[in-house]
Structure formats: C-alpha cells, structure tokens
Amino acid sequence: MSEEERGERRPAGAPERMIESAILLLAQHGFEAASFGAVLKASQAPRGSIYHHFPGGKQQLIAAAIDVAEARAVALARGMHGRTAVEIIDGFAGAWRAVLELSDFGAGCSAVAVTVSSDDPELVERAGAVFRSWRQALAEVLLASGLNAQQAADLSMMMLAACEGAVVLCRAERSLVPLEAVTGQLKLLAATMAG
C-alpha cells in the first residue's frame, strides 16, 4: 500500500500543495471557487507550473483532489477497525464535527461539493466512487463490530447519508445541533440492530 493510498501527508511539493488547496477550496465554496487563481494563491505555488503538473487542466487537478480525499476518507474508516458500532458512529460524526468547528461552519465535504456544483459528468462519477468506497470501508468495520452483512450495509449507508446531510444543515444553520441529533438517532438505530 502506497503512501497516497493510506492518505498520508508527504513533505509537500508544489503539486501536492495545489491538490491540498483544491480539496480545501472545494470543501469551502464549491467547484467554481477551486479556480487556478485561488489554488495558486492558497498553495503559494508558482503560476507557470500549473499546466506542467496538471496538463489536463482543471479537470485533472480536481480529479486528483477527489482521489486524495477518497484515500483519506477510507483511511479514516479503516482506522476504526475493532471498535463497537457506537464507537464507529461517534468517530465518524466526530470527524465531521471537527471539520465544522475548525472551519467555523465554513467547510463541508469536497465530494458533495463536486456532485452539487460541477457540471462535469466525469468528476461527478469520481465523487460517486468516493461515496461507494467510503461506504464499503464503513461496512467492513461495522461487520467486524458484530453486525451481520445486511445490517452493516444498511447502517453504513445511513451513516454516510445522514452525516453528509447533517453537515450541510450545520453549515447553513451555523449550529452543531443537526449533527448531534443525527448522531443520537444513528446510535438508536445501531442499538435496535444489536438488540
């Protein structure tokens, strides 16, 4: 497994910083906001190096950003292996809570942003791949926690959908209440399955 696949950060060359900035800008203000100008400014990368590192233009940059975000999301889920369903729910929701708090409700999920605000079918499909592998990783750790296959599939889907939705609500309402309420309901669901 490569470093990228584990979602780790490397010393940070120019292209890596550009990708990192793109992820952040996507999460904050959507696809159009992740422009070259903004990315270069945020990443302090030299202007002339964009098409050297990303000859495919913006599409390639955003695609790379999505792929890195996917690796990171999967790594987050896999890191919860061995825990109980409730702990997994808390860990997942906690990660989103951290994103919201650290950004003062200014950031959310990059893959959601691409889905909602990009008109490029190829990038939207890539965002779909993120959701699928994220869900699968969650289902695997839930399976290991003692749920059966059907329950793990159902709960992972519900966790992802409910938390992604809750993050949007939290951003718009500038409040953590939606995420907290959803977390409670998810635990209730997990308890019903276990019991």
Next chain:
Amino acid sequence: MSEEERGERRPAGAPERMIESAILLLAQHGFEAASFGAVLKASQAPRGSIYHHFPGGKQQLIAAAIDVAEARAVALARGMHGRTAVEIIDGFAGAWRAVLELSDFGAGCSAVAVTVSSDDPELVERAGAVFRSWRQALAEVLLASGLNAQQAADLSMMMLAACEGAVVLCRAERSLVPLEAVTGQLKLLAATMAG
C-alpha cells in the same frame, strides 16, 4: 395566506419565470451556474429586464429563488397532515425520488446547492432558514401522526438530513439505491418510536 406562501404557480410573468429558472439551475449545477445569462436563456426573459425586476442583482434573484423554494417545501410537508409517520416518510422520500428520476439524476436540492457553492453569508443564512422551517413543518405533521414532541423533532431532523444526503449520493452514483435504503431505515426508526 398568499399564493406565494402556498407555493403555487401563477400565470408566470417575466420575474416569476426567472426565479423558476434560477431554482432549477441551482438544483442542477449550483450557484455559479445560476448566472444571469443562463437564467435569461432558460426563462426566455428579455436581457434588459434583469436589473429592473431585481435591482439588487444576482443576490436578490437567488434570495427570491430560495424563498420560493422554501414556500414550496413547507407546502409539501403540510400537505401530509393527517397521515401516519410511515406515510409521511414515503411521501417525503417519494418527492425526492421524483426529482431524481425526472432530472435523470441531474438535480437535487437548491438550498443545499446554495449552502455548498455560494460564498455569500446572507444567502447561506437564508438556506438555513429553509431547512429550519422545513423541519418544523415536518415535525408538526409527525406530531399530528401520534409521535410526541421529542420524537417528532428527532425524526424530522433525521428525515431531512438523511434524505438530503441520500439525494447527493444518488446523484453521484446515478442510482436510487441510497434513497431507498435510507427510506427503509427511517421507517425502522419510526417503528421503534411508535412501538
């Protein structure tokens, strides 16, 4: 209650058509895509009339679009008064299913799009107001269905978050499975509350 508050469509003057187009463009491709050029083209409105009808520019147009969408969302929820919790869940999810099917997975929620892809704090706050009133309307019909206040608040929050999230997943994966799975889990949750 005025016609707008009930979310009804009127004979359609130029500004109404522009608002309608803005709602659709927001739902399809986000904030930046709901540009004046695109709105005028879609609504067949005369070019010189934008700043006549919306002197506040794009912000005013989008704000109006959000308000109309809010009235429609609330009307949708209120229309379910008198039904059981399961029927309300089916009705709500069914409306989203229709949006996804009719748009070939190309459209979602306008308020989500504004939250995710606009950098205007005022518009994001307006989107937050949509979510609040939508949730309250859902909670009221759930209360009438026999749930207690706490249960109605919890389930309405979960319905909104989970379905909004599921719609994004459905768009990205070009599949109705996420929404269907979430619907099933919501019914399970409602059954737990009732029982």
Next chain:
DNA sequence: GTCTATACGAAGATAGAC
C-alpha cells in the same frame, strides 16, 4: 521547471438610448 504575456470567453454590473 518556472516565468511573462496573452488569447478568449463569461461573469456581474452600469449607463444611456428607445
């Protein structure tokens, strides 16, 4: 590998004619 310069289009917005 990085730079400047530049092409080209589209965005939001304003002014003034009809």
Next chain:
DNA sequence: GTCTATCTTCGTATAGAC
C-alpha cells in the same frame, strides 16, 4: 419596460522566453 453597448473582473488555456 426593454434594448444595446460597455466596463471590469475573473475564469481557463496557450505560447514562448528564461
């Protein structure tokens, strides 16, 4: 009330010098 013309800014993308 609608139109055209125009301004400015910003977006992506390319060419060519260093």
